Every structure is written in structure tokens, then in C-alpha cells.
Amino acid sequence: MTQMDAVDVQKWRLLRPGPRRSLFFAATGAVLGLAIAGYGLFTAQGTRIAGVSPENVALVNQVPILRSDFVAQLRAVHDVSLGDATPKQRREVLDSMIREELYVQRGLELGRATDDVDVRTALVASTEASTVADVLVAMPTDRELTEYHRAHADRYSTEGSIQVDDLLLPVNETLETAARLRDTISSGDRPAGVSQSSLFANGPEYYFAARIHLGPVLFAAATPLERGQTSPPVLSAGRWHVLVIRLNARPRPLPIAEVYDRLLGDLRRDKSARLEEANARFLRRRADIQIADDLQ
Amino acid sequence: MNKRFLIPRSRLRNAIGIAVLMSAAAAASLHQIMRRADRAALLLADPEVLLTDRRLSLIAMRRGRPVYLHACASCHGENGQGDRSRGAPDLTDQEHLYGQGHVAEIERIVLHGIRSGDTRGWHLSSMPAFARRPSEVEAGINPLSPAEVQDVTQYLLSLRQRQTDGDAAKRGRLIFTTRGACYDCHGEDAKGDTAIGGPNLGDDIWLHGDGSAASIAQSIEAGRAGVCPAFGNSMDAGDVRAVAAFVAAMPSQLGQGAMR
Numbered sequence: 001m002t003q004m005d006a007v008d009v010q011k012w013r014l015l016r017p018g019p020r021r022s023l024f025f026a027a028t029g030a031v032l033g034l035a036i037a038g039y040g041l042f043t044a045q046g047t048r049i050a051g052v053s054p055e056n057v058a059l060v061n062q063v064p065i066l067r068s069d070f071v072a073q074l075r076a077v078h079d080v081s082l083g084d085a086t087p088k089q090r091r092e093v094l095d096s097m098i099r100e101e102l103y104v105q106r107g108l109e110l111g112r113a114t115d116d117v118d119v120r121t122a123l124v125a126s127t128e129a130s131t132v133a134d135v136l137v138a139m140p141t142d143r144e145l146t147e148y149h150r151a152h153a154d155r156y157s158t159e160g161s162i163q164v165d166d167l168l169l170p171v172n173e174t175l176e177t178a179a180r181l182r183d184t185i186s187s188g189d190r191p192a193g194v195s196q197s198s199l200f201a202n203g204p205e206y207y208f209a210a211r212i213h214l215g216p217v218l219f220a221a222a223t224p225l226e227r228g229q230t231s232p233p234v235l236s237a238g239r240w241h242v243l244v245i246r247l248n249a250r251p252r253p254l255p256i257a258e259v260y261d262r263l264l265g266d267l268r269r270d271k272s273a274r275l276e277e278a279n280a281r282f283l284r285r286r287a288d289i290q291i292a293d294d295l296q
Numbered sequence: 297m298n299k300r301f302l303i304p305r306s307r308l309r310n311a312i313g314i315a316v317l318m319s320a321a322a323a324a325s326l327h328q329i330m331r332r333a334d335r336a337a338l339l340l341a342d343p344e345v346l347l348t349d350r351r352l353s354l355i356a357m358r359r360g361r362p363v364y365l366h367a368c369a370s371c372h373g374e375n376g377q378g379d380r381s382r383g384a385p386d387l388t389d390q391e392h393l394y395g396q397g398h399v400a401e402i403e404r405i406v407l408h409g410i411r412s413g414d415t416r417g418w419h420l421s422s423m424p425a426f427a428r429r430p431s432e433v434e435a436g437i438n439p440l441s442p443a444e445v446q447d448v449t450q451y452l453l454s455l456r457q458r459q460t461d462g463d464a465a466k467r468g469r470l471i472f473t474t475r476g477a478c479y480d481c482h483g484e485d486a487k488g489d490t491a492i493g494g495p496n497l498g499d500d501i502w503l504h505g506d507g508s509a510a511s512i513a514q515s516i517e518a519g520r521a522g523v524c525p526a527f528g529n530s531m532d533a534g535d536v537r538a539v540a541a542f543v544a545a546m547p548s549q550l551g552q553g554a555m556r
Contacts, residue, residue, distance in 0.1 A: 158518070258518075265521060
């Protein structure tokens with residue numbers, strides 16, 4: 001090995017201390033670190049930055065105006081796409097959005113959020129919505145849906161429908177005579193003095209409507225019966241009634257596939273309500289609330 | 297052999313290791329830089345040119361597909377074919393429930409959802425349940441009787457010449473355009489209204505069920521109100537734009553190619 005070769009080999013000995021090399025690496029590391037930190041710092045959301053990031057069209061006191069809102073506004077106001085909009089149209093829409101943002105910020109400065117009833121209502125709704133945003137985005141698992149469906153099976157069924165001949169027995173009948181008339185009716189005859197109410201003249205009714213029209217007593221007597229059956233005499237509003245069932249389609253449980261959207265909505269609503277309740281408790285706990293003596 | 301370039305093997309290993317690490321770091325940085333550049337290009341472009349500009353559409357398809365699979369496929373299916381048992385629309389047909397299928401419109405849906413609780417989302421209409429007591433039905437909507445539900449069902453079947461009772465269909469049309477108030481969302485001609493998400497009832501595309509008399513009656517009786525979550529708070533703006541373009545392209549060859 002020549003002397004030159006020996007020097008080359010020495011240069012590649014990385015484990016051997018080399019002050020100039022160490023300095024070089026340290027300086028490179030420092031510069032790289034600073035560059036990465038600076039890049040992260042000035043592109044992070046919520047940080048004061050020199051430019052407007054691509055998803056926004058403007059920053060008003062560091063509050064962004066979203067490009068998607070701008071595009072939607074262009075469509076709403078001028079019915080044009082971003083590409084087809086003239087510079088004047090863009091400017092006009094952007095100016096109106098900046099104006100709105102300035103007024104919102106000014107309104108907050110002036111405390112309108114606490115003074116104005118409409119703003120308060122909107123603010124409460126918006127804060128509630130942001131509290132439950134994660135619940136609304138997350139898709140429940142199939143197991144979760146199945147369990148919820150099973151636990152609230154009564155909510156997920158068809159509305160039953162029923163058609164009844166409501167026969168009114170003569171006034172002032174005793175129970176015994178009413179029972180005899182009922183037996184005659186059930187054999188298919190219509191004894192003299194028995195009249196039929198005008199209910200169900202237009203055919204079957206859903207259970208909810210039948211409950212209203214028949215009243216709770218008659219409805220309770222009618223629903224357990226099958227088609228063709230006759231009820232025992234039922235006393236309602238001072239008169240004996242005999243009910244002949246023409247049709248009784250009872251509520252039928254619906255499978256998940258038929259109520260999926262309702263099920264999903266109900267499950268999310270329940271979850272959201274629990275979360276909102278917990279959030280309200282948390283806010284109360286951390287707040288300094290003083291209540292007048294007479295309302296303690 | 298020229299011994300001048302002979303380097304001890306152990307030193308060579310170290311050098312190669314450092315070089316590989318630095319290359320990997322450089323590649324990762326370059327990837328990030330390119331990703332950010334692509335994101336900026338997607339966001340700065342007019343949403344409507346994303347599907348016609350070759351470079352931008354490639355970026356959108358490449359970036360949009362994984363986002364779609366992560367956020368949308370659980371309801372709309374891996375290939376966008378929808379799921380009628382969940383009321384998730386087929387995204388590959390030309391039927392649009394909300395808007396005309398523009399990228400910007402789909403982007404708004406991704407950002408703000410449908411009946412998602414986001415006030416900027418679509419929430420103007422829901423299908424009322426007509427077999428519910430009046431207090432449960434929306435204000436101004438009257439419940440219908442079972443016979444009336446059957447009449448409206450016959451009318452809707454008649455739009456495809458599948459009615460089994462012509463008189464019932466005539467009565468159903470009257471209910472549709474008067475006391476049922478169905479026309480309010482679905483239009484006098486039952487062709488729907490994309491401005492509020494009222495589905496077209498005259499075609500053979502069904503959001504729920506199979507279009508049979510039983511499933512139509514079920515929708516009328518129990519109502520419908522599908523939900524699309526709002527991703528505005530959880531998804532990057534570039535991803536939102538990319539997935540919107542990806543979904544907008546689904547009915548076309550471009551989208552089907554991206555699916556594969």
C-alpha cells in the first residue's frame with residue numbers, strides 16, 4: 001500500500017475521531033433540524049403564517065375562508081364554476097365573504113354572541129354539534145347495531161292495521177241481554193236495535209288512528225282478536241259495544257335491513273345525547289356558577 | 297488492480313448503510329414534498345377541471361381511492377355500487393340525489409354531510425312516515441290510511457306501467473299531488489328534485505328496497521332519512537377534494553379504471 005492509499009483508508013475510518021468531520025455533521029444536523037422545525041411551525045394549522053394555504057382563499061385575522069365555501073358561494077351567487085368565474089365575480093364574492101367574516105369577528109368583539117338571542121341559539125347548537133361530531137362521523141359496528149335493534153325492538157316494527165265493525169247495542173241493556181245479543185251477532189245475524197257506528201267506513205286504519213277513533217277501551221278489546229272473531233260486550237261511554245273484527249294485521253317486527261337509516265339515526269342520537277349530557281356535566285363542574293339564595 | 301480505491305469491507309458497509317439511510321430520508325422527504333405539491337394542485341384547481349385535466353385526474357384518482365376505501369366504502373361498497381339495505385346510493389350510475397354530480401357538490405357532501413347535524417350540510421328534506429300518529433309526523437303532513445298508502449303505491453308502480461289496479465293508481469296520483477304533499481319534494485311529475493334531495497320516483501333506480509309494491513309501501517309507511525356523515529372536521533382538505541373527484545368519476549370510464 002502506498003502512502004496515498006493509506007491516507008484514503010484513514011479517511012474512511014468513521015469511528016476514528018475527526019474534529020472537522022464531527023463539526024460538519026453537527027452543523028448539518030442543526031440546519032436540518034431547524035429546517036424541519038421551521039417547516040412544521042409555519043405550515044401547522046392555527047399558526048401565523050405568511051401565505052394562504054391552498055385549501056383557503058383568504059385569512060381574515062388568521063381565520064380562514066375555505067376555498068370550498070368560496071366555490072359554493074360562486075355557484076350560488078353567479079351560477080358559475082371557479083374556472084368560469086370572471087375576475088370581477090371572484091372579487092365580488094370574496095369581498096362579501098371577507099365582509100361577513102369581519103362582521104362576525106366584530107360581533108364577537110362586541111359580545112353579540114351573548115346578547116343576541118338568535119346568535120345564542122345558533123352558538124349552542126353549533127357547540128353541541130361539535131361535541132358530538134365524532135359520534136356522527138363514526139360508523140357503528142354491525143354488532144352494535146344488532147344489539148341496539150334487539151334492545152329497542154318495539155320501536156322497529158310496522159304500524160299494525162285493523163278494521164272493525166263497531167256494533168252499538170240498544171241503550172240501557174243489561175250485561176246479560178248484551179251477552180245474548182253478542183251471541184246472536186257472532187252467529188252472523190244482526191238483531192233489531194243494533195246499529196253500526198260509522199267508524200272504518202273507508203276501510204282499515206292504522207293502529208294509531210284506530211286507537212284514537214275507537215278509544216282506549218274498545219281498542220284494547222279489539223286488538224287481541226283475530227279476523228272474524230267477535231268481542232264480548234264492552235261498555236264504553238255508557239253504551240255496550242260488540243266488535244266484529246274484519247281485519248287485524250298486528251305490528252310486525254322489522255329486520256335491520258328495513259329500518260337501517262332509522263336505527264342508525266336513533267343509535268347516533270342516543271350516543272350524542274349521552275355525550276352532550278356528559279359534556280354539560282363537565283362544563284358545570286369546571287364553571288364558577290353562583291345561584292341566588294332564593295333559588296338555591 | 298488500483299489499490300488506491302480499495303476500502304476495507306467494514307468501512308464500506310458503514311458507508312453504504314449511511315448512504316441507504318440518507319437516500320431513504322431523501323426519498324421520504326421528496327415524497328412528502330411531491331404529496332404536498334399534488335395537494336396544492338388539487339386544491340388550487342377549479343374542481344370541475346379535475347376530471348378533464350389528465351395530470352390532475354391522475355392525482356385525484358391516486359389519492360382519492362384510499363380515502364374512499366377508508367371513509368366511504370363501508371356504506372357505498374368497495375366499488376361504489378351502494379347498498380339498498382342501508383339506503384346508500386349507487387355512486388356508479390348517472391342518477392344524482394343531490395345536485396348534478398359536480399365535484400364541488402360532492403365535496404360539499406363530504407365536508408358537511410347529509411342530515412349529519414352540520415348546519416351547512418343537506419338537511420332540507422326527509423321522507424315522513426305516513427303511518428304514524430299526527431304528532432310524530434312532520435308539521436303540515438297528514439297521516440295516510442292503509443288504503444291510501446296502497447293507492448299511492450299503485451300510482452308509483454304505474455309510472456313504470458307495473459300497476460295492478462288502475463283506479464287505485466288514479467286515486468294515488470290525487471293523493472300524491474294534494475293531501476299527501478308528496479309533490480313537495482318529489483315534484484308534480486314524481487321526477488324528484490335534486491335541489492333538496494327528493495329522489496326521482498319515475499326511474500328504476502331505488503335507494504331503498506327493490507321497487508316492489510311491498511317495499512314502496514314500507515317506505516311510505518315508515519319514512520326514510522338516510523345519513524351521510526360530515527368529514528369536514530376529520531379529513532384533510534386535499535383528501536376531501538380528491539375523494540370528491542374520485543366519486544364524481546365513478547360513473548365514467550375514468551372512475552371505473554381507478555376502481556380497478
